[in-house]
Amino acid sequence: MELPDVQSERDVRNVYIDKVGVSDIIYPIVVLDKTNDYQNTVGKINMYVDLPKDFRGTHMSRFVEVLNAHMGKMTIQNMERILDDMKSKLNAEVSHLEVEFDYFVMRQAPISKISSYTPYKAKFISKKDKNFDFILEVIVPVHTLCPCSKEISERGAHNQRAKADISVRMNKIVWIEDLIDVAESSASAPLFTLLKREDEKYVTESAYDNPKFVEDIVRDISLKLERDERITWYNIRVTSYESIHPHNAYACHDQWKELAK
Structure with a gap:
């Protein structure tokens, strides 16, 4: 039947x-x-x-x-x-x-050179009607240190984990690792799964010497993506999980590169 x-x-x-x-x-x-x-x-x-x-x-x-x-x-x-x-x-x-x-x-790790895996989140978003559309999205955990806190405090500055979400359209392959490098180099410091004491000292001091607002990170990422001829469109979203507030700090920028010229 x-x-x-x-x-x-x-x-x-x-x-x-x-x-x-x-x-x-x-x-x-x-x-x-x-x-x-x-x-x-x-x-x-x-x-x-x-x-x-x-x-x-x-x-x-x-x-x-x-x-x-x-x-x-x-x-x-x-x-x-x-x-x-x-x-x-x-x-x-x-x-x-x-x-x-x-x-x-x-x-x-920056000083001890001990290796360990760092986990990231990635996403492929695709669509096909008459044409094929593909977006690569990578979520990168990073370290931020507040420029205002550093400027007004006599003993240290508040710092915290943050994340940079980068989405791109491309005309040639852009590797997940490429976007990870862009995000980490634009933050106060990258995150590491395994750090020895000498590494922790280095990362802490590096972040202190490189304070960043979420706005700073979005702008620095944008400048790097603008220089990459493989990328035709990008969206950047940075969220800082504030250590002295019960809320987060957030910034976003969306750009079709051909429209910016």
């Missing part, structure tokens, strides 16, 4: 839906690594397509079937193939694929 296809039943309410699909799929993935060629990690994946007004629903299983066919390989080229397969398999005009994952970079 053939089972009824309820999702394909005709809908008469005349409402087009922009995105339907599945979200928060936990799946093993492979991403490119600037140093080691590739890195195995775990992704949280959202997959959507548009739904014409005539169809009652979409077929959830087909999204996972497409994902399985590509074995979790998440490069820019392969993500476009996944989006094309989603459009084909689900008879859609527009497809969306979002992949969020942990990414690890081996870092050396």
